[in-house]
Amino acid sequence: MAHTEVLLSGENITKIFGDFKANxxxxxxxxxxxxxxLLGENGAGKSTFVKIIYGLLKPDSGNVIxxxxxxxxxxxxxxxxxxxGMVFQHFSLFEALTVLExxxxxxPEKNQSDDLENRIETISDEYGLxxxxxxxxxxLSVGEQQRVEIIRCLLQNPELxxxxxxxxxxxxxxxxxxxxxxxxxxxxxxSILFITHKLEEVRSLTSRATILRRGKNVSTVETKDxxxxxFSQMMVGHEINTxxxxxxKIDNENLLNINNLxxxxxxxxxxxxxxxxxxxxxxxxxxxxxxxGNGQSELMEALTGEYLSIEANKILFNGFDIxxxxxxxxxxLGISFIPEERIGHATVSSFNLSxxxxxxxxxxxxxSNYGIINNxxxxxxxxxxxxxxxxxxxxxxxxxxxxxxxxxxxxxVGREISRKPKxxxxxxxxxxxxxxxxxxxxxxxIKIAEQGAIVIIISQDLDEIFLLSDLISVxxxxxxxxxxxxxKVNLEKIGLLMxxxx
Ligand code: ADP
Ligand code: MG
Numbered sequence: 001m002a003h004t005e006v007l008l009s010g011e012n013i014t015k016i017f018g019d020f021k022a023n024x025x026x027x028x029x030x031x032x033x034x035x036x037x038l039l040g041e042n043g044a045g046k047s048t049f050v051k052i053i054y055g056l057l058k059p060d061s062g063n064v065i066x067x068x069x070x071x072x073x074x075x076x077x078x079x080x081x082x083x084x085g086m087v088f089q090h091f092s093l094f095e096a097l098t099v100l101e102x103x104x105x106x107x108p109e110k111n112q113s114d115d116l117e118n119r120i121e122t123i124s125d126e127y128g129l130x131x132x133x134x135x136x137x138x139x140l141s142v143g144e145q146q147r148v149e150i151i152r153c154l155l156q157n158p159e160l161x162x163x164x165x166x167x168x169x170x171x172x173x174x175x176x177x178x179x180x181x182x183x184x185x186x187x188x189x190x191s192i193l194f195i196t197h198k199l200e201e202v203r204s205l206t207s208r209a210t211i212l213r214r215g216k217n218v219s220t221v222e223t224k225d226x227x228x229x230x231f232s233q234m235m236v237g238h239e240i241n242t243x244x245x246x247x248x249k250i251d252n253e254n255l256l257n258i259n260n261l262x263x264x265x266x267x268x269x270x271x272x273x274x275x276x277x278x279x280x281x282x283x284x285x286x287x288x289x290x291x292x293g294n295g296q297s298e299l300m301e302a303l304t305g306e307y308l309s310i311e312a313n314k315i316l317f318n319g320f321d322i323x324x325x326x327x328x329x330x331x332x333l334g335i336s337f338i339p340e341e342r343i344g345h346a347t348v349s350s351f352n353l354s355x356x357x358x359x360x361x362x363x364x365x366x367x368s369n370y371g372i373i374n375n376x377x378x379x380x381x382x383x384x385x386x387x388x389x390x391x392x393x394x395x396x397x398x399x400x401x402x403x404x405x406x407x408x409x410x411x412x413v414g415r416e417i418s419r420k421p422k423x424x425x426x427x428x429x430x431x432x433x434x435x436x437x438x439x440x441x442x443x444x445x446i447k448i449a450e451q452g453a454i455v456i457i458i459s460q461d462l463d464e465i466f467l468l469s470d471l472i473s474v475x476x477x478x479x480x481x482x483x484x485x486x487x488k489v490n491l492e493k494i495g496l497l498m499x500x501x502x
């Protein structure tokens with residue numbers, strides 16, 4: 001598709017936070033009706049750039065050019081008046097209010113009218129964004145909430161729609177619906193700037209892509225000339241090995257069984273676990289898919305022992321009834337955990353790496369003896385992890401807080417795997433981690449399964465679930481589906497279960 005008429009461009013946009021250049025002379029342009037992808041690893045500066053275009057941040061230097069004129073966007077309100085709309089990664093809807101009330105609250109006065117409900121219905125028909133204006137937001141799925149946000153943008157007739165990672169929370173079915181909407185919008189002349197880390201999406205949806213790396217733009221390319229592999233090379237800056245992981249299947253005696261585990265909701269924000277059953281053997285990886293907030297954290301707490309008062313005989317591990325074992329009692333049996341939150345849960349940010357090693361190893365006689373911490377043992381182990389798991393550190397034994405997210409995660413994974421666990425439970429093991437580090441983390445997880453460990457991965461990333469797992473279950477509203485053999489189930493089926501159909 002030839003798009004000639006440029007709608008918006010950024011010229012030499014630079015944004016500095018402290019002494020860090022989040023955007024370093026970025027050049028970008030989008031044509032009328034074009035769907036343009038903005039790609040880059042975590043921290044590359046994508047959100048910063050779109051926030052500048054939407055008036056949420058002011059650039060330190062450079063120009064934003066809108067319809068051939070240099071403009072200064074004073075804020076989101078100004079951006080919307082110009083014709084720029086944005087759908088955020090995290091929605092900003094009031095749960096207790098209806099769709100209509102939410103939309104009405106957010107619209108500027110000039111877009112308000114008595115027939116708002118009709119206008120919502122017209123837009124929702126025109127673009128296939130099915131929604132009942134009278135339903136309360138708290139009863140809507142994430143995909144439906146996103147529709148509300150899109151309708152809200154469309155009511156203001158945008159000429160440019162910005163979407164920051166809109167698909168990371170959607171099921172595959174919701175993603176294809178969204179793409180149909182975006183294609184329709186683009187045909188009607190609206191330009192779309194689309195941020196994603198799912199590279200296959202880029203190829204099916206967009207005509208051009210701009211790649212950012214460490215705040216700088218690497219290049220702008222026609223997407224049809226590229227593959228997921230070449231995109232990730234441009235993002236990372238060197239060749240990466242994207243070969244499929246080959247996992248050797250072994251059988252051994254390790255066994256985890258969960259039988260009819262239920263747990264009431266602890267408060268209004270927590271999810272009730274309903275009659276959970278699972279069974280995994282050593283050598284197997286069970287992937288638990290699901291959209292966030294469907295009971296993943298509650299299940300994780302039951303697995304780690306952070307939540308006790310479970311009835312007896314619900315969780316059985318290698319002949320032990322561990323239902324009410326505390327985390328350290330579980331660790332002693334050879335169970336390792338990788339929680340979702342890197343800082344605060346998996347590590348203490350103001351502790352150095354050897355102290356963070358000690359945190360999950362102090363039950364071990366070598367780490368401390370009669371209450372005296374064996375510093376050299378912990379130091380040596382932490383250093384070994386740094387070397388073996390390729391953790392990039394600024395200097396020896398740094399504070400956890402001085403590592404980037406991906407490197408800290410490599411340390412945590414290394415710490416838990418180096419203990420040679422018989423059961424490894426990992427929640428979102430590569431969330432927010434760059435492509436290269438994710439590759440290494442996943443290889444380590446496969447290796448420990450090949451050595452006989454039972455592995456359970458809880459992840460919202462369906463690609464990751466399909467890459468790693470032998471068995472796949474879906475958690476939805478506190479229910480865990482049956483376990484599917486990966487070979488016998490497809491993305492579509494799992495996506496439907498994630499959306500609540502059975
Ligand atoms: P991306 O969206 O590509 O993941 P961001 O644009 O969010 O990246 O962030 C780029 C870098 O700028 C990150 O290292 C981030 O920590 C930093 N950064 C973003 N916003 C701020 C801020 N308000 N203050 C300080 N640093 C920030
Ligand atoms: Mg971002």
